[in-house]
Amino acid sequence: MRSSSDPVETPIPAATPPVLVVTDAGRLPSDLTSLGGRTSVCIPPRSLSPSVAGSFATAIVDVDLGALEHRPAMLAKLSCLARLPNLYVVSAEAADRLTAQANRLGAQDVLVRPFSSDELASRLARIETQRARPASSDPGAEHLHQPRPPQAYEDNDGIAQASRVLARVFRQVQTGEAPRFAPFHDASHAFVGALAEAAQSAAGMREWLAAIQSHHSATFRHSLTVTANAVLFGLHLRLRQADLERLAMAGLLHDIGKAVVPLAILDKPARLDPDEFALVQRHPETGRDLIERSPDAVDPELVDAVVHHHEYLDGSGYPHGLKAEHLSDLVRIVTIADVFTALVEDRAYKAGLSPPAALAILDEMAGKGKLDAVLVQQFKAMIECSRA
Ligand SMILES: [Fe+2]
Ligand SMILES: [Fe+2]
Known part of the structure; x- marks a missing residue:
């Protein structure tokens, strides 16, 4: 979106x-x-x-x-x-x-x-x-x-598995099948394990991020990058393994509601018309609806992250205009990872900002009371040291 x-x-x-x-x-x-x-x-x-x-x-x-x-x-x-x-x-x-x-x-x-x-x-x-x-x-x-040559992301087990579960859910939604979320547990486990290893070095991180960028779908690149940034942040905060995997799952699921939006709209290289924009803006609630339609139970904390990752602490976000007291740490972390990723990535209609420029905007948003200021400071430290 x-x-x-x-x-x-x-x-x-x-x-x-x-x-x-x-x-x-x-x-x-x-x-x-x-x-x-x-x-x-x-x-x-x-x-x-x-x-x-x-x-x-x-x-x-x-x-x-x-x-x-x-x-x-x-x-x-x-x-x-x-x-x-x-x-x-x-x-x-x-x-x-x-x-x-x-x-x-x-x-x-x-x-x-x-x-x-x-x-x-x-x-x-x-x-x-x-x-x-x-x-x-x-x-x-x-x-x-001819069929495309193997892409770098397909050679990375953590990214490839995450990409496959995302693609499967998109396909299930588009063909009218009930979406299945149980496979996201194994994918999140694999993603965290492989990313923790890559994060041992700046070169490993660069290769990891480059592998994600080789994915042909901008929507999947976005979800995979948000997941990587959220998990890296969790590693920086020294969270437990179970929390890291919850973060990975939240990152992979956060935009799942986009599965109902045609790719022609998601990847449209021009301004969306009002109807298209309204459809895209419904994706947090659509994501919750898809999870509720699934026979697989999903942790309510994750559903909360799916529905509320566009909320801001001052109540200016959407879809419910929730304020700080209703926004969990998981939601706050996913929101920071999502905003940062959206700012640095290239879209068909805009060039991405440099990480320092994007971090300056996060600072500004924290200053206005939209993002958690303490978490933003820690996120900045993480980005600066992971890309040093
Ligand atoms: Fe989103
Ligand atoms: Fe997103």
């Missing part, structure tokens, strides 16, 4: 089909700001998914394509662009090798820097007026639709 702590989204006029710009530059490159009057949506490669790509007719790839054959995760991410009618690659160099890489992605044109905004606009217009090519007309792109 779009957390109330999320930065403001960039509105896109409905009448103008936006151009998707995929860049590893961290923000929209200045020479791509003028697209002949077209608006753009700028995302990093890791935010790409078939559902995001499928929302656009035109995309520009501004990514270092060097040695793409040795970067299967990047290749898999970019491969979903191959079916777009209009695909361009921009580069700082004109080289045969670059052209070969662009062809491999299924690009129709390569624009070599520097180029003027007029030249860019006319190249976009020229190709967009040509007949859209059939999806399979580029033999060089065919292999890109």
Whole structure:
């Protein structure tokens, strides 16, 4: 969901089909700001998914394509662009090798820097007026639709197991089956064990977080990252094993209500319309309803975390506007992990903040009485030392 702590989204006029710009530059490159009057949506490669790509007719790839054959995760991410009618690659160099890489992605044109905004606009217009090519007309792109190579997260037992139980519940909800939550116990146990080991070193932590980022679903990446941040916080607070596993389960379950929201809405790279937004905002209560529909009993403390992870101590949160005295430590920890994660992660409609910038916002929210100030100070210490 779009957390109330999320930065403001960039509105896109409905009448103008936006151009998707995929860049590893961290923000929209200045020479791509003028697209002949077209608006753009700028995302990093890791935010790409078939559902995001499928929302656009035109995309520009501004990514270092060097040695793409040795970067299967990047290749898999970019491969979903191959079916777009209009695909361009921009580069700082004109080289045969670059052209070969662009062809491999299924690009129709390569624009070599520097180029003027007029030249860019006319190249976009020229190709967009040509007949859209059939999806399979580029033999060089065919292999890109083979099954994806193993992703890093699938090689990490803790993350893979957590990801599987999440995916199973989403599938059960979407096919009308009763959702089952019993498997989350084993998944939480495995997640805590593997994360505790990774947290022995900063390098281990970096690898762990990178593995989560390789997941193709932004929704699952979010839940897995919230879970990792909540468990890391629990380790920092020296909580008992049973409490760490409860935190892991709360992290995995907290956004389970999003299972009823179509992925096209969850991963929509643009502003949600009011109906879509209302649907997403119902996810805490939907999560509780799903748990109640399950034949598996779930600890009431966890259900409380699912329903109330968007509440703030001053009563300004939702869905019930609860105040501090009604918010448990578990809820407070999950909320801090959720807000921090939402701030640092890239979304299709915004770039993530740096950890120090996100921590400054947590501080500000604690200062306004929204978040538990003592826990925020300890969370800051944990983030600073785990990423040192
Ligand atoms: Fe949420
Ligand atoms: Fe969340």
